[in-house]
Amino acid sequence: MKTVLLVFGTRPEAIKMAPVVAALRARADELRTVVAVTGQHRAMLDQVLAAFGLAPDIDLDLMRPGQSPNDVAARLLERTPPVLRETGADVVVVQGDTTSAMAAGLAAFHERVPVAHVEAGLRSGRMDSPFPEEMNxxxxxxxxxxxxxxxxxxxxxxxxxxxxxxQRLVTGNTSIDALLTLRERVGTMDLATRERFEGCKRLVLVTLHRRESFGAPLAGLLDALQELARRHPDVDFVYPVHPNPAVHGPAHATLKADNLHLLEPLPYPDLVWLLDRAELTLTDSGGIQEEAPALGTPVLILRDVTERPEVVSGGAGLLLGTDRETVVDAAHRWLADPSTAASFRQPRLLFGDGHAGARIAAMLAGERPAPFVASTDTAGAGA
Structure with missing residues (x-):
């Protein structure tokens, strides 16, 4: 029996790997599944694991205060080889572009264990944006x-x-598997976020956390958000703030308005409810760029480049960059006259159909399933 070892640890990785774990475990008669977590985003990771009913088999416990990407890579390169030998892994599955994913993949490569990369092939074309994810x-x-x-x-x-x-298979993004699964369940879940914001007439979801935006770009974006809140007192801007001090400190120092709601990182079901309920989202998150089109929530991307061009080419959002005035002007137009964004509210299956995890499991089991084909149909998306 083939042993499949999955290594992940950040909140986005956990969200996107949960459907893969479920699909692999559904093939328990032919695949042995072992889950190892790095423990980088401990509290946020535990929220996601609980939401999907996952329990890790191995905890590498990498998190240290003030650690650098090099610190993470060094510890993972040291700790992964013994796990490979102890589990007898035949393949290591990693997701996305974190430094921990890269280091786990490199450690497996050094041990001559094949690597499977979920969410492969994304390219911004710039090694400095996103940094260090593009190189990873x-x-x-x-x-x-x-x-x-x-x-x-x-x-x-x-x-x-x-x-x-x-070697390649277009699977769709596993984030859509996770999104559609949770969206079916949030209606029956007791969510503190829904209790707090359900009465709001207009909501905008904000996420800002990219490393390449730290410093002056982030300061400009926060100032833009403050200005938008001033111009639109009838709109509630909800911003779950990343705990990184380079984000958390400036956000709380800059954003001061009654309709600006700065929250701690939210459990994933709460985030799904907010994204579904929002009039639009202002974001630099890759995951939000993927998920919002499936729900018909327009996206304003607060980055200079995106490795997800389908958002723009598929008519689901706009790439604004990080210039304060550009962001204020574009968001103000949409908020002042919501009809200007009407065409962006058509749910689109640009990034997945809910079966990416099953395709990946089938491929690892030696099969060759049919690839995912993007669609603008509403079936299974925002309906």
């Missing part, structure tokens, strides 16, 4: 045996880099 995913794609691009654009990028067709 390029390295992972180079050393992986199986590559699971979420979209045709990501698959095209891998093909252009010379990755063989039999």
């Amino acid at each position: 995913r390029v390295v992972l794609d180079k050393l992986s045996t199986w590559l699971f691009p979420p979209t045709q654009a990501a698959d095209d990028a891998l093909a252009a880099e010379g990755v063989a067709a039999d």
